[in-house]
Amino acid sequence: VQLVESGGDSVQAGGSLNLSCQASGASYSGSCMAWFRQAPGKEREGVARIDDGVTMYADSVKDRFTIFRDNAKDLLSLQMNSLKPEDTGMYYCAAEWTPSWRCGRLKSRDFEYWGPGTQVTVAS
Numbered sequence: 001v002q003l004v005e006s007g008g009d010s011v012q013a014g015g016s017l018n019l020s021c022q023a024s025g026a027s028y029s030g031s032c033m034a035w036f037r038q039a040p041g042k043e044r045e046g047v048a049r050i051d052d053g054v055t056m057y058a059d060s061v062k063d064r065f066t067i068f069r070d071n072a073k074d075l076l077s078l079q080m081n082s083l084k085p086e087d088t089g090m091y092y093c094a095a096e097w098t099p100s101w102r103c104g105r106l107k108s109r110d111f112e113y114w115g116p117g118t119q120v121t122v123a124s
Contacts, residue, residue, distance in 0.1 A: 001023075001024075001025045001026045001095070001113045002023070002024045002025045003021055003022070003023050003093045003094070003095060003113060003114060003115035004021065004022050004024075004093075004115055004116070005019060005020065005021045005091060005092065005093050005115045005116070005117060005118040006019070006020050006021075006022070006118055007019040007020050007118060008090075008091060008117075008118030008119045008120045009120070009121075010121040010122075010123065011083055011120075011121070011122055011123070012122070012123050013083060013084055013085055013122055013123065013124050014082060014083065015083050015122070016079070016080060016081045016082075016083065017080045017083065017120060018077060018078070018079050018080070019035070019077065019078040019080065019091055019093075019118060019120070020075060020076070020077050021033075021035075021075070021076040021077070021078075021093030021115055022074065022075055023074040023075070023076065023093075023095060024074060028071065028074050028095060029071050030052070030097065031051075031095050031096060031097050031098075032049060032050075032051040032095065032096050032097070032098050032100070032102075032103030032111075033049065033050055033051075033069060033076045033093070033094065033095045034046060034047070034048065034049035034050070034067075034093075034094045034095075034103070034106060034111065035047040035048050035049075035067060035076075035078045035091060035092070035093060035094075036091070036092045036094055036108055036111075037087075037089040037090065037091045037092065037120070038089050038090050038092070038117075039086075039088060039089040039090075040089075042089075044092070044108045045058065045108075046058055046106030046107065046108065047061055047065065047078070047091070048061065048065055048066075048067040048078060048106075049067065049103055049104070049106050050067045050068075050069045050076070051100050051103040051104070052100065054100070055067050056104055056106065058106070060086070061080075061087075064080065064081050064082045064083075065078060065079065065080050065081070066078070066079040066081075067079075076093055078091070080120070083120075083122045084122060085122045085123065085124045086122075087120060087122050088120060088121050088122050089119075089120060090117040090118070090119055090120075091117060091118050091119075091120050092114055092115055092116075092117045093114070093115040094108070094111035094113060094114050094115075095111065095113045096110060096111040096112055096113060098110055098111075
């Protein structure tokens, strides 16, 4: 199982970025996939998840971020609009074959498979 993120960059507040996560090494259909982020000195927090077409977002990113999954390409994306300085951090893609109720908790401890991360920096 391998996850590789890309698309991180430095942008001005109000800007947009699209993050991608290419998955390989397994069949990801039926898995829970999610994006997490971690700012310096802070705990890793869940941003969004998608499971069997059902999406869920952290309150802090609702109506600004959109998670999308292309099962045919094993590709997970995160479209981030109206970026704020507080969105700055390392963004990680995660995957796990887990019941929907656990996927919905969006807790990092419920995910075994992680990418190395991609850095997003939003300047004010």
